[in-house]
Amino acid sequence: MPDATLFLPLATVALMALTTYATRIVGFLVLRDRTLSPRMRAVMESLPGCVLISVIAPSFVADRPADLIALALTLLVAMRFSLLPTVILSIVATGALRYLVG
Amino acid sequence: MSGMSSSTASSPQSYVKLEVARGMRASLPVMLGFVPFAMVLGAQAAQKGMPAFLVPLMTGLNFAGGSEFTAVRLWTSPPHLALIVAMSCLVNARHILMGAALAPLMRHVPLRRALASLFLMCDESWAMALADVKSRGVDRISLPYYLGVAVNLWLTWIAFTALGAVLGPVLGDIEQYGFDMAFTAVFLVLLKGMWRGWRKSLPWLVSLVAAALTYLYVPGAWYVAAGACTGLLAAILMEPRDA
Numbered sequence: 627m628p629d630a631t632l633f634l635p636l637a638t639v640a641l642m643a644l645t646t647y648a649t650r651i652v653g654f655l656v657l658r659d660r661t662l663s664p665r666m667r668a669v670m671e672s673l674p675g676c677v678l679i680s681v682i683a684p685s686f687v688a689d690r691p692a693d694l695i696a697l698a699l700t701l702l703v704a705m706r707f708s709l710l711p712t713v714i715l716s717i718v719a720t721g722a723l724r725y726l727v728g
Numbered sequence: 729m730s731g732m733s734s735s736t737a738s739s740p741q742s743y744v745k746l747e748v749a750r751g752m753r754a755s756l757p758v759m760l761g762f763v764p765f766a767m768v769l770g771a772q773a774a775q776k777g778m779p780a781f782l783v784p785l786m787t788g789l790n791f792a793g794g795s796e797f798t799a800v801r802l803w804t805s806p807p808h809l810a811l812i813v814a815m816s817c818l819v820n821a822r823h824i825l826m827g828a829a830l831a832p833l834m835r836h837v838p839l840r841r842a843l844a845s846l847f848l849m850c851d852e853s854w855a856m857a858l859a860d861v862k863s864r865g866v867d868r869i870s871l872p873y874y875l876g877v878a879v880n881l882w883l884t885w886i887a888f889t890a891l892g893a894v895l896g897p898v899l900g901d902i903e904q905y906g907f908d909m910a911f912t913a914v915f916l917v918l919l920k921g922m923w924r925g926w927r928k929s930l931p932w933l934v935s936l937v938a939a940a941l942t943y944l945y946v947p948g949a950w951y952v953a954a955g956a957c958t959g960l961l962a963a964i965l966m967e968p969r970d971a
Binding site: 631632634635636637638639640641642643645646647649650651652653654655656657658660662665667668669670671672673674675676677678679680681682683684685686687693696697700701703704705708709710712713714715716717718719720721722723724 | 756757758760761778779782785786789790791792794795799805806807809812813816817820821822823824825826827828829830831832834835839842843846847849851854855858905906907908909910911912913914915916917918919920922923924928929931932934935936938939940943944951952953954955956959960963964967968969
């Protein structure tokens with residue numbers, strides 16, 4: 627029997643989940659039955675990159691020098707290597723640089 | 729379906745299995761990247777007084793890390809329902825564009841199945857499915873591959889946020905060890921897979937600058953939406969009228 631103090635936390639989580647699911651299906655449903663013009667298709671092709679780079683934009687303006695050096699290293703490694711070595715090298719480099727540079 | 733003879737049923741079924749397995753394998757490095765974030769999120773939630781059972785419930789039903797970090801940052805006892813839901817919505821607004829990008833590649837999937845699959849759409853599963861389309865030079869996503877990736881990530885996220893909530897007080901500050909850079913590293917490799925030359929990637933640069941400036945000067949979680957929309961606008965302006 628959930629008591630009253632749990633009502634708001636549960637309702638918050640439930641509403642979050644509902645609105646998040648709505649954001650996942652809305653764009654899909656709107657574009658599902660439409661044929662995009664070649665121009666719009668070309669525009670949609672650059673969209674994934676725009677979204678991903680926006681999510682990680684804060685690391686490009688980090689205020690710790692160690693984090694900026696680590697980001698530059700990660701960028702270099704990412705250009706040459708696949709996912710797993712990049713992830714491991716970036717974690718190690720970031721940890722070491724934070725310890726050494728501060 | 730049950731009437732189908734084993735010889736005709738086995739080949740598409742084994743194809744699906746192979747594709748799911750391929751997705752699960754591809755997701756391994758990203759799962760590794762998820763673990764520290766999930767632990768930090770769980771630990772922060774516990775610290776903010778969120779009941780431990782609620783953490784995996786939230787991360788399993790909502791499954792969108794950015795909005796969950798935001799929710800935990802804003803969490804109080806009792807929580808401000810409207811504020812948290814509104815901010816979570818803002819962080820997740822990019823899903824609208826992401827779902828739109830998937831639509832033309834998912835025409836072959838029946839609607840119900842498509843809507844169910846979209847429940848598991850996160851930045852990584854979405855980007856990996858798109859990268860897979862590009863690398864194989866096809867015009868539709870492999871749903872079993874996507875689901876292989878997405879289910880692995882979903883289970884990792886639930887398990888380790890729960891673990892973080894339980895272990896949180898013991899762990900202390902694990903952010904200092906550099907695990908947070910895993911997130912950026914994953915995204916950079918995904919971006920490399922989508923690279924189509926400097927000219928065509930100019931909207932990315934616009935997005936990066938717009939998002940960074942918004943992050944620096946506008947409080948709240950507006951930067952993702954601002955960056956994505958500005959980049960999209962740049963792409964529209966750059967594209968010639970009758971391409």
